[in-house]
Amino acid sequence: MADTLNNAQMQAVQHLRGPCLVLAGAGSGKTRVITHKIVRLLQEGLKPGEIAAITFTNKAAQEMRERAKALTGPRAAKDLLVSTFHSLGVRMLREDGERLGLKPNFSILDSDDVLGVLRDAGGTTDAALARRWQWTISLWKNQGLDAAGAQAAAQDEDERVAAQVMARYQERLSAFQAVDFDDLIGLPLALLQRDDETRAKWRARLKHVLVDEVQDTNAVQYELLKALVGEQGVFTAVGDDDQSIYGWRGATIENLKRLPQDYPALTVIPLEQNYRSTGHILRAANAVIAQNPKLFEKKLWSEFGDGEPVRLIEADGEEHEAERAVAFIQALRSNGAKFSDFAILYRANHQARVFEQKLRAAQLPYKVSGGQSFFDRAEIKDLTAWLRLLVNNDDDPAFLRAVTTPKRGIGHQTLGSLGEFAAQRKLSLFEALFAPTLGAALKGRAIDALHEFGRYVNDLEYRARHAEGGEAARALLLGWLTDIGYEQHLRDSEDSEKLATARFGNVLDFVDWIARRCEGDDASERQTVLQVAQTISVILSLAERGEEQDVVTLSTLHASKGLEWQHVVLAGVNEGLLPFRSDGDEMTPERLEEERRLMYVGITRARRTLAVSTLRRRKRGRETVAGVPSRFIAEMKLHEAGAKEDPRERLKRLRAELAARGTEPAAASE
Ligand SMILES: Nc1ncnc2c1ncn2[C@@H]1O[C@H](COP(=O)(O)OP(=O)(O)OP(=O)(O)O)[C@@H](O)[C@H]1O
Numbered sequence: 001m002a003d004t005l006n007n008a009q010m011q012a013v014q015h016l017r018g019p020c021l022v023l024a025g026a027g028s029g030k031t032r033v034i035t036h037k038i039v040r041l042l043q044e045g046l047k048p049g050e051i052a053a054i055t056f057t058n059k060a061a062q063e064m065r066e067r068a069k070a071l072t073g074p075r076a077a078k079d080l081l082v083s084t085f086h087s088l089g090v091r092m093l094r095e096d097g098e099r100l101g102l103k104p105n106f107s108i109l110d111s112d113d114v115l116g117v118l119r120d121a122g123g124t125t126d127a128a129l130a131r132r133w134q135w136t137i138s139l140w141k142n143q144g145l146d147a148a149g150a151q152a153a154a155q156d157e158d159e160r161v162a163a164q165v166m167a168r169y170q171e172r173l174s175a176f177q178a179v180d181f182d183d184l185i186g187l188p189l190a191l192l193q194r195d196d197e198t199r200a201k202w203r204a205r206l207k208h209v210l211v212d213e214v215q216d217t218n219a220v221q222y223e224l225l226k227a228l229v230g231e232q233g234v235f236t237a238v239g240d241d242d243q244s245i246y247g248w249r250g251a252t253i254e255n256l257k258r259l260p261q262d263y264p265a266l267t268v269i270p271l272e273q274n275y276r277s278t279g280h281i282l283r284a285a286n287a288v289i290a291q292n293p294k295l296f297e298k299k300l301w302s303e304f305g306d307g308e309p310v311r312l313i314e315a316d317g318e319e320h321e322a323e324r325a326v327a328f329i330q331a332l333r334s335n336g337a338k339f340s341d342f343a344i345l346y347r348a349n350h351q352a353r354v355f356e357q358k359l360r361a362a363q364l365p366y367k368v369s370g371g372q373s374f375f376d377r378a379e380i381k382d383l384t385a386w387l388r389l390l391v392n393n394d395d396d397p398a399f400l401r402a403v404t405t406p407k408r409g410i411g412h413q414t415l416g417s418l419g420e421f422a423a424q425r426k427l428s429l430f431e432a433l434f435a436p437t438l439g440a441a442l443k444g445r446a447i448d449a450l451h452e453f454g455r456y457v458n459d460l461e462y463r464a465r466h467a468e469g470g471e472a473a474r475a476l477l478l479g480w481l482t483d484i485g486y487e488q489h490l491r492d493s494e495d496s497e498k499l500a501t502a503r504f505g506n507v508l509d510f511v512d513w514i515a516r517r518c519e520g521d522d523a524s525e526r527q528t529v530l531q532v533a534q535t536i537s538v539i540l541s542l543a544e545r546g547e548e549q550d551v552v553t554l555s556t557l558h559a560s561k562g563l564e565w566q567h568v569v570l571a572g573v574n575e576g577l578l579p580f581r582s583d584g585d586e587m588t589p590e591r592l593e594e595e596r597r598l599m600y601v602g603i604t605r606a607r608r609t610l611a612v613s614t615l616r617r618r619k620r621g622r623e624t625v626a627g628v629p630s631r632f633i634a635e636m637k638l639h640e641a642g643a644k645e646d647p648r649e650r651l652k653r654l655r656a657e658l659a660a661r662g663t664e665p666a667a668a669s670e
Pocket residue numbers: 001004005006009024025026027028029030031032033240243274275276561562563564604
């Protein structure tokens with residue numbers, strides 16, 4: 001039933017002339033309406049270039065283009081404007097930015113570039129201060145304020161300073177012919193508002209605009225949409241106020257309330273049937289979101305039957321939680337599930353790390369979306385290069401990375417000559433180091449430095465072969481970090497003290513992880529550092545499978561929006577983590593509601609199986625503290641929905657029942 005639509009969906013698809021808003025809960029087929037409507041518009045005779053569909057992420061745009069392609073064929077899909085607000089903005093500015101004095105080849109600054117310009121504009125080296133300015137200026141821009149507007153709106157001295165910095169920042173951007181991410185929305189809007197000709201051109205060109213996830217548009221994006229579609233407004237917006245999760249970045253549900261006011265002709269279409277999740281999952285989701293004040297009344301039901309009860313996992317700590325998640329995946333895998341059927345979702349990026357480590361240890365392929373993989377971090381790659389070199393001296397890429405991080409006076413020229421020398425003799429770089437004829441190819445000083453490095457690697461390898469157990473491993477690894485001056489290297493290469501410290505924290509975590517693996521669960525499982533390094537090398541080669549399709553997804557809740565998986569683990573569902581709260585932070589009702597919507601998004605990603613996992617003990621900084629289950633777990637009302645009991649508890653209960661009745665329990669029916 002790949003192409004079917006229900007009546008309400010059909011109504012939305014066939015509403016071709018006026019403004020249309022589909023307001024409906026998760027999994028009710030809102031995104032499906034957009035894709036089908038694109039096809040419908042093409043059938044109506046619109047040219048692909050006359051249809052713009054706006055999604056929330058590039059990934060979503062990619063997916064929608066794929067889906068549209070499947071429905072229309074590649075030729076029609078090619079010219080469709082399926083993009084995020086930002087990429088649409090780029091397109092408009094490349095075409096018409098000159099009317100604002102922007103050359104077509106303007107450059108787009110990323111977040112790091114912006115920080116650099118801000119430090120310069122504000123005359124400071126304080127990275128944390130620059131970051132605060134960046135944040136403040138971005139929020140201003142997202143409210144549609146320019147530097148003068150910001151100056152007027154500034155509430156206190158800090159903001160007044162930020163507004164002055166903003167003025168200087170903007171001067172620099174125009175001098176550089178550069179824009180930042182927020183400008184990609186703000187400038188096209190300014191263009192449409194100020195320039196009648198450009199406005200007329202775009203309005204004539206775009207015959208229908210479709211917007212997915214409209215609840216997460218910010219004020220400027222909303223204005224851009226309005227400017228594009230004009231007062232009569234032929235557009236289709238779909239969204240769910242219960243999934244608005246970017247309030248912290250300036251998105252506002254107010255837009256949803258304003259739509260009917262700004263467009264009196266707006267047709268609002270609710271969708272009520274959920275096509276994604278089983279009854280248990282849906283009821284849990286509905287029960288949680290029912291705790292939030294309602295903007296719009298929504299019902300959601302599914303035809304799938306109850307399915308499996310939601311599982312509750314209580315873990316002793318982060319490691320245990322990750323082991324349970326791996327076991328969950330392996331158990332369902334043995335029933336035929338694919339890796340890509342699974343997602344592990346969490347509130348904050350740093351929670352991914354333990355899962356990555358356990359998945360790797362179990363050799364399950366995965367990808368991290370919406371954040372960076374622990375093993376892809378530069379500092380971890382530096383260190384694993386060393387380990388790879390210990391395991392296999394002939395690993396040339398590892399050699400090159402290790403010999404240059406940290407810098408040890410061996411420059412590119414030396415390495416270039418060494419490489420040439422090695423290639424001619426069919427030696428690995430490491431072997432070439434010790435070739436007696438190397439002296440003819442390189443200067444004495446360079447050779448001394450190379451030999452010293454080679455000797456150090458040999459010595460480290462010898463020690464790694466003998467360092468067995470956690471204590472010995474930790475001593476060896478920390479000694480090695482000191483020997484090579486790694487902490488100093490991080491401080492030299494990072495201009496903020498805080499970042500350098502955070503990166504060194506990752507390094508220490510990595511050391512800890514290796515040491516624990518050396519320790520094993522009992523004496524018979526103790527391993528040497530070299531043995532563990534060998535497993536790590538194998539695990540690292542698995543990382544290359546990131547491009548493969550059949551992998552487990554690790555994702556933040558934010559990045560999971562709009563997506564779905566057969567089986568989902570919601571991890572770290574604890575007070576402090578979800579709802580998230582950092583020390584000294586006040587939990588306002590608004591923030592709690594946004595966290596609850598995040599929980600709702602998480603639950604509704606699951607199609608068949610949902611496991612909610614909570615920590616009895618959890619790490620907070622360096623401490624371990626007692627874990628308090630999130631209030632959202634109670635709100636799921638799992639007992640009413642029939643939560644899956646712990647198997648041991650269940651066995652106990654079944655035995656007791658059996659003994660009481662003296663009969664076999666009836667087989668559970670669906
Ligand atoms: N009429 C239908 N018949 C069969 N399957 C459908 C129908 N409508 C939607 N689906 C399926 O239900 C799932 C959810 O649809 P979709 O992703 O469009 O929902 P959504 O409302 O956009 O969800 P979210 O709020 O999470 O973004 C998809 O797998 C989709 O293919």
